[in-house]
Amino acid sequence: MRLPINMFGTGILIIALLFASCSDNNETPPEETPPVVTPPTTPEPEPEPDGPYVYDHDLDYDAEAFLNAYKGTAYKGPHRVPGTVEAEDFDEGAQDVAYFESDNKTADGYRNGHAVDIRGDGSASGGYYIGEVQPGEWMCYTIEVDEDGAYTIDTYCTKGDGSEGSFYFEVDGRGASRSIAIPQGGWTDFTKKATATDIQLSKGKHVLKYYGSTPGNVDKFVFTRTGDLKELSNSFTYPVTKAMTNPLFVEFESPMYNSWMKGPLYTADASARVWNIDGKEVLYVYASHDMEPAQGCDRMDRYHVFSTEDMVNWTDHGEIMNAATVKKQAGWGCEGFMWAPDCVYNPANETYYFYFPHPTSASNWNSTWRIGVATSKYPNKEFRVRGYVEGMSAEIDPCVFIDDDGQPYIYNGGGGKMYGGKLKKDDWTKLDGAMTAMTGMVDFHEGAWVHKRNGVYYLSYADNNPGANRLRYATSNSPLGPWIYQDIYLQPTTCDTSHGSIVEYKGQWYAFYHTSDVSGQGNLRSVCVDKLYYNSDGTIKEVKQTRGQK
Incomplete structure (x- = not known):
């Protein structure tokens, strides 16, 4: 595949996103003893010897390795691209593999037993949508791309509390879009959409991840081919x-x-x-x-x-x-x-x-x-x-x-x-x-x-x-x-x-x-x-x- 050799890929990592709470004290007591880092129980390697210096700019990201290591499986898929993918049809797999959900509540009805918040509503495509996608939550979708090219993804989604919100996409473990603003409207007004452009996809299997940066409701994703696949590079010339x-x-x-x-x-x-x-x-x-x-x-x-x-x-x-x-x-x-x-x-x-x-x-x-x-x-x-x-x-x-x-x-x-x-x-x-x-x-x-x-x-x-x-x-x-x-x-x-x-x-x-x-x-x-x-x-x-x- 041409795309994976040009884009980065790493295993998925979810971490806590909030800073530590600030102290209310104006002064640190003088008698306080600072805590120290406990040395590891296993010896650490010596720093590499001085010699020809090589800086790893690309970090050796490997999209093909990501796909080989991915343990999720397609649900009702793989989903064909171009085409439509229902948000509720995310991949089967465990937490931190096919999805990440910040609470342990399981869904009722459609795909019950999953922690992802699937909701039913007649205004949603197929009758269901993903509700209350919280910051740091995500879902993966296995897709099968019919033709190399640049694609748009129209995400039918909404945010109903009047505050600004965003999300972004990853493909095969690396970023594929910048932050995309979620449209404002009623919480089930799925006539609105946000468009990600210039998503580079080679022919064949890929894993798309929707990554929520702020709360929002998501109905579906519509893929449209808009141009040829680009030769991608993350190289920079300094100074x-x-x-x-x-x-x-x-x-x-x-x-x-x-x-x-x-x-x-x-x-x-x-x-x-x-x-x-x-x-x-x-x-x-x-x-x-x-x-x-x-x-x-x-x-x-x-x-x-x-x-x-x-x-x-x-x-x-x-x-x-x-x-x-x-x-x-x-x-x-x-x-x-x-x-x-x-x-x-x-x-x-x-x-x-x-x-x-x-x-x-x-x-x-x-x-x-x-x-x-x-x-x-x-x-x-x-x-x-x-x-x-x-x-x-x-x-x-x-x-x-x-x-x-x-x-x-x-x-x-x-x-x-x-x-x-x-x-x-x-x-x-x-x-x-x-x-x-x-x-x-x-x-x-x-x-x-x-x-x-x-x-x-x-x-x-x-x-x-x-x-x-x-x-x-x-x-x-x-x-x-x-x-x-x-x-x-x-x-x-x-x-x-x-x-x-x-x-x-x-x-x-x-x-x-x-x-x-x-x-x-x-x-x-x-x-x-x-x-x-x-x-x-x-x-x-x-x-x-x-x-x-x-």
Whole structure:
């Protein structure tokens, strides 16, 4: 088959989509001992030896392997394409194989015994429909395509509560469409339809998956051939340089999650650093990567590095790491969940250290976080995973601060808890002593960032303001506190989350943060930057956001 060799395929993975509940406490008790990640009982492989560097851009997705491993069987099928597939005629098979249903209630009547919510109604085609498809729920359909080609899928569906909703399709285990809006109407008004275009299908057997991102009712799918099959490719050429203003980086292209499709590059959680490269001051941004279609924040993957020498022209140096890299080079981790990173430079050994949070388990992600470490002789390529920092709490958002005497400090935290400690001066992959709880912050949530100015240490972070996090800061005369709370320096953006970094570049201080201005979705974010100023007493002035302005 021509299609499978061009598109990605992986086994289906369903995970929890909600963030951990935020702590209501304003401060972490000073006597608290941070929890640590329990080392695995089986030895992990040594990092691969230094040698010719090969980065796995395509992640070795194999659609044919997916089809061979798929255990579902066609119900009233396989369904012929072009043609109509009734939503209630999903494949036979177990939970997590042919479908995923978030509750254990079984259907009555048609196909009773299944947990999928099949409902009867005279307005539905065939008298039945799938009701209340919740976020993260899905159904698979085995189809038999009569002819190679590009197809549209008209999905007759509706959402009756007035709120926005969406879904998307996968074919043979990889993304086949972008997010598609569900039409508004009565809950059984199946005269409305949403159309997915340019679905590439080769002749023969395939497995179509309908993936619900928000609640909705689904009646049927109508397939129509509209053109020839395209030669598909997910290849990208880097570096790419473009002039841009806020929001940054969306003019670069990005792969869709597990797909050959391309779209805007969504980024968040910017860690801004300034390096001296061949005698020039260059500002680098290490950002997390929100991948479309998003499911919560579980599909963040494929870290990119960006740089600028003038704050106008930005270069995308491409991907430096993905979840598959961690698994391949270090032997731990899961799909997705590559959250807010940081990067620092050690002049003693001329090495860049890239720190990233990543859990060992997708099904138990919130309690299995590790702070991974990768190193490179370059700021923008060839990072190799060296393992993780043992002894750190199972929290997120690592930040590393290098004091004037060359002593590195590392911090992480989330859900109202934050910890800090020293790294060994001669080995920045290991702690020098225990992590301790940071105290004195007001309404700490996540996203710690530490910088120093005129002998004062500044700790900035995101708060818990419901649905509209702000960026606050505290100060200290020590890199490990205790901290004295000061104020809010960045008000809410269009995004429910917030995460920032503060850096001085060519004599001007800058605040990096993110918004959802471009996508309108809080899990498809875009990095922004604005100038930051201090008052004469060292306090930070509130940042004026210039999003969308020239």
